Amino acid sequence: MIRLATLILIASTSLAACQSNPHPSLFRDLGGLDGIGHIVDEFMLGLGNDPRIAHHFGQTDPQRFRQxxxxxxxxxxxxxxxxxxxxxxxxxxxxNISHADFNALVEVLIDAMDKQDIPVAAQNRLLQRLAPMHQDVVTH
Ligand code: HEM
Structure with missing residues (x-):
């Protein structure tokens, strides 16, 4: 819950410094390319199984989306x-993506990272990077 609240706060304030200068060890803390592949696999599984947002991905080409x-x-x-x-x-x-859809997707991503034992600090850093995208994704 704290993580979601943090994300929403960051989404509304936009940390420019953070966007332009990711910590170099974040990639390592996510497990490198293999670790990210596992996170994305778990994330996509979660998206498909989440009744709140699964319908958005009905026409999605999984291979392209994963890549x-x-x-x-x-x-x-x-x-x-x-x-x-x-x-x-x-x-x-x-x-037609709503704030609630966005928050649901973030919860699914957190769940996927938890399942891959990604430390919470690293999770937060990835979420901070993604949060500003909120403004380009949500329409209502
Ligand atoms: C920070 C949040 C998000 C990130 C980082 C993100 C990332 C992406 C990426 C990388 C793509 C692939 C673009 C491409 O094919 O060139 C994509 C497509 C897509 N996203 Fe998101 N997304 C986010 C939020 C959402 C939300 C909240 C929804 C709906 C619940 C959503 C639904 C979709 C759909 C339906 C596609 C098209 C997939 C397809 O059919 O190829 N996204 N997104």
Whole structure:
């Protein structure tokens, strides 16, 4: 709960310094590329099983989605990947995503990281990186 509250606070204040300078050890603390792959697998499983938001992913190509998420988490954690997917604004345009949907997705991501035994401090750092994307994803 504290983590979710923190995320919402950061989403509304936007920490520019944090966005431009990820801590280099975050990628390591997420378990490198293999660890991120496991987190993303667990995350996608959770999204598909969550009755609040699973319907959003009915038409999703899992292979592409997995690849883009891995690239994005790797890039955001300082792992040196380039994200080759659509901008967050374009990827989510017209998808009718609410604040509640966003919070549900964050809960699923936290759950996936818990299952992979990612330390809470590292979880928070990834969430801080993703939080500002809120403004490009949520439409109501
Ligand atoms: C910080 C939060 C989020 C991040 C980092 C994120 C990340 C991404 C990424 C990387 C893609 C792939 C873009 C591409 O294919 O080029 C994507 C697509 C998508 N996202 Fe998100 N997303 C977020 C929030 C959400 C939320 C809250 C929902 C709905 C509950 C959502 C639903 C979707 C859907 C439906 C797609 C399209 C998948 C497809 O059919 O290919 N996203 N997102």
């Amino acid at each position: 883009k998420l891995i690239e994005q988490f790797c890039a955001e954690s300082g792992g040196g990947c380039s994200y080759s997917g659509e901008s967050m604004r374009d990827a989510h345009a017209g998808r």
